[in-house]
Amino acid sequence: MGVVIIDGSTVRDFVSDEAQFKKSVEERFAAFDLNNDGVLSRGELRKAFESMRLLETHFGIDVVTTPDQLSQLYDSIFEKFDCDRSGTVDVEEFRAEMKKIMLAIADGLGSCPIQMALEDGDESLLKKAADLEASKSNSKASF
Ligand SMILES: [Ca+2]
Numbered sequence: 001m002g003v004v005i006i007d008g009s010t011v012r013d014f015v016s017d018e019a020q021f022k023k024s025v026e027e028r029f030a031a032f033d034l035n036n037d038g039v040l041s042r043g044e045l046r047k048a049f050e051s052m053r054l055l056e057t058h059f060g061i062d063v064v065t066t067p068d069q070l071s072q073l074y075d076s077i078f079e080k081f082d083c084d085r086s087g088t089v090d091v092e093e094f095r096a097e098m099k100k101i102m103l104a105i106a107d108g109l110g111s112c113p114i115q116m117a118l119e120d121g122d123e124s125l126l127k128k129a130a131d132l133e134a135s136k137s138n139s140k141a142s143f
Helices: 008-016 018-032 042-052 054-058 067-081 091-109 125-142
Strands: 002-006 114-118
Touching: 002 125, 008 018, 008 091, 008 125, 018 042, 018 091, 018 125, 042 067, 067 091, 091 125, 114 125
Parallel strands: none
Antiparallel strands: 002 114
C-alpha cells in the first residue's frame, strides 16, 4: 500500500508516449480478457472497470449507487467502447476509448494534483502514468 501523486500532465505525458501507452493498454487488455478469446465481453469490461477504479476518478461515482444504476452505467460504458456494435470490444476499440478517458481524466485533474492510494499489485493505467513520471524525475535528479 502506498500513495502516488498525479496531475493532468502526468496522465497526458503517459498517453502521449504512444509506444508506452500501447504496451500498457495491451497488457491490461490481455489481463481483462479472462477467457482469452481476444475480445472483451460485457462482463469482462465491467470487471475491468471495477478493477481500474475508473468509476471513481472519471465518472465521479463515490457514493452508494443502486445495482440498477450501476448496470445502466456499465451498459452505457460498453456501448461507448463497442464502436462497431459487434457486441464485443477488441483491443483497438479498447485502446481508442481508454485514450479518450485518460485524456478526459487529465483535463479534469488540470494542474491540481491528486493523491491516489495504491493497493499492493496495483497495475492500473493511472499507476503506470505515475510510474512513468517517477522514472523521469528520477533520471532528471540523478543527471
Ligand atoms: Ca474475452
